[in-house]
Amino acid sequence: MKKHKFTLYFGILLISIILILFFISFIYLPYPVEEMNIKGRFLPPSKAHLLGTDHFGRDIFSRVLVSTRSALAVSVSSVFIGSVCGLILGAIAALSPVAIESILMRFVDALMAFPGILSAMMLSAVLGKGVINASIAIAFFMVPVFARLSYSMILENRKKGYVKAARSYGASTIRLVVFHMLPDMITRLITQLSTSIGTAILTESSLSFLGLGIQPPGASLGLMLSEAKGYVLTYPSQAIWPGLVLAIAVLGFCMLGDGINSLLHGEKSYE
Amino acid sequence: MILEATAITKDFKVKQKKFRALDRVSFALDEKEVLGIVGESGSGKSTLGEIVGGLQKPTSGSVYYDGKDISNLNGDDKKLFRRSVQFVFQSPKETMNPYFSIRTILAEPLRINYRKLSKTEIERSISDMLIRVGMDPKNTLSYRPSHFSGGQLQRIAIARALLLDPRILICDECTSSLDVSLQAQILNLLVSLKKEIGVSMIFISHDISVVRYISDRIMVMKDGHVVEIGESDEIITSPKDSYTKTLVETAYR
Numbered sequence: 001m002k003k004h005k006f007t008l009y010f011g012i013l014l015i016s017i018i019l020i021l022f023f024i025s026f027i028y029l030p031y032p033v034e035e036m037n038i039k040g041r042f043l044p045p046s047k048a049h050l051l052g053t054d055h056f057g058r059d060i061f062s063r064v065l066v067s068t069r070s071a072l073a074v075s076v077s078s079v080f081i082g083s084v085c086g087l088i089l090g091a092i093a094a095l096s097p098v099a100i101e102s103i104l105m106r107f108v109d110a111l112m113a114f115p116g117i118l119s120a121m122m123l124s125a126v127l128g129k130g131v132i133n134a135s136i137a138i139a140f141f142m143v144p145v146f147a148r149l150s151y152s153m154i155l156e157n158r159k160k161g162y163v164k165a166a167r168s169y170g171a172s173t174i175r176l177v178v179f180h181m182l183p184d185m186i187t188r189l190i191t192q193l194s195t196s197i198g199t200a201i202l203t204e205s206s207l208s209f210l211g212l213g214i215q216p217p218g219a220s221l222g223l224m225l226s227e228a229k230g231y232v233l234t235y236p237s238q239a240i241w242p243g244l245v246l247a248i249a250v251l252g253f254c255m256l257g258d259g260i261n262s263l264l265h266g267e268k269s270y271e
Numbered sequence: 272m273i274l275e276a277t278a279i280t281k282d283f284k285v286k287q288k289k290f291r292a293l294d295r296v297s298f299a300l301d302e303k304e305v306l307g308i309v310g311e312s313g314s315g316k317s318t319l320g321e322i323v324g325g326l327q328k329p330t331s332g333s334v335y336y337d338g339k340d341i342s343n344l345n346g347d348d349k350k351l352f353r354r355s356v357q358f359v360f361q362s363p364k365e366t367m368n369p370y371f372s373i374r375t376i377l378a379e380p381l382r383i384n385y386r387k388l389s390k391t392e393i394e395r396s397i398s399d400m401l402i403r404v405g406m407d408p409k410n411t412l413s414y415r416p417s418h419f420s421g422g423q424l425q426r427i428a429i430a431r432a433l434l435l436d437p438r439i440l441i442c443d444e445c446t447s448s449l450d451v452s453l454q455a456q457i458l459n460l461l462v463s464l465k466k467e468i469g470v471s472m473i474f475i476s477h478d479i480s481v482v483r484y485i486s487d488r489i490m491v492m493k494d495g496h497v498v499e500i501g502e503s504d505e506i507i508t509s510p511k512d513s514y515t516k517t518l519v520e521t522a523y524r
Contacts, residue, residue: 161367170354170383
């Protein structure tokens, strides 16, 4: 099996694991996520508690299952919002006169200068805690990535002969972008989307870890890790399970993106 | 006079320095006339073609189509101008979107410019046009550009340009990427089409022998200037400028 195919298939495998957990969380939940049991704290894995219980006696398996909901919901929605806004912004910049173009792109550069997690934290602090605000915050730092993408791809495509030819028989700018440039852009877009979802899951967890995303007693991977950090040495499995799911999710989406990229472009970018 | 260019000047910025690609170039094109523009690469001839065709804006100077300044056209006039001036570019492969079939490529100009045409009407027009340029529609329409050779693609490109029934056809080095026998075929095709539909042409090439074959008048360019302009035979038999002399001598040695 070729290397890029391995990356692709392994990515798909990892993502399927996450999706299975996600769907199970709607079909079958062993215990309510918020049900505490003071007598049954720090229980080892058993038939009753598949992955054991945490410091409040809550079932870790149930909490991990429910965590995948917020991880996927926040990451997919934020990447969707961020990519749509970013792509439009980049396209406007690429097609505008130089003055507007430089204002927009310097704005994007300024956004990019902030580390993603920092701007997300700032926004969460301004907007307040909660899932929706976390999504908006993450979407906000996705904007420059996609703005750069559409900007550079339009500039690159604009020089192509068939774009010039289309202009010569009267194609409108929107038609040029949608009809002529999009087919060429779509592969890079898919790659970027997949990788971004991975990043977004990680950021969502970081925000929850810092107390800016999902609020207790809700369940989120970052929140679970945050709660487990006091017991890492004495009871590591409380941190290991959410950490493992997080790693699988992020790795899965990044590998999928990379796999698609090398499959479509025939490049070895994963060495 | 169908098209007139007056004092066209075009500056480019290269590494912060101004570079003058065209310097006060003026010429006129008559109805049903073929004007050849010849010059070495970098002489500004392609830029001139794109400016008079409205694809680029000149730094100064104006282009008049039917007596109207093309930079002031709007609405229907602009659309009409866009449709009336069509291009055939140097490398046909690059001017066709590799993701589309020839059917899509040829239908697009019609779809954009004549919204009311039905599918069957479009299909009929593009088939007719393909036959006119010597291609078999049956073995052409469903394939992508990568299926065809350079000569075939150039025929398709000519078909695409003529579909909109233009009054001016600007051929920018349209035979340069082809080998000699194909060059002759395409040239003969253009000559016969010109007789058939009476389209005016601006024929841009670095090869003066090619230009002479098709042109009524020839304009010689060098470094953004017009060196000489006149009747084809006159330019070839008795060139006045030393640069034209060199061009002619190298071509007909």
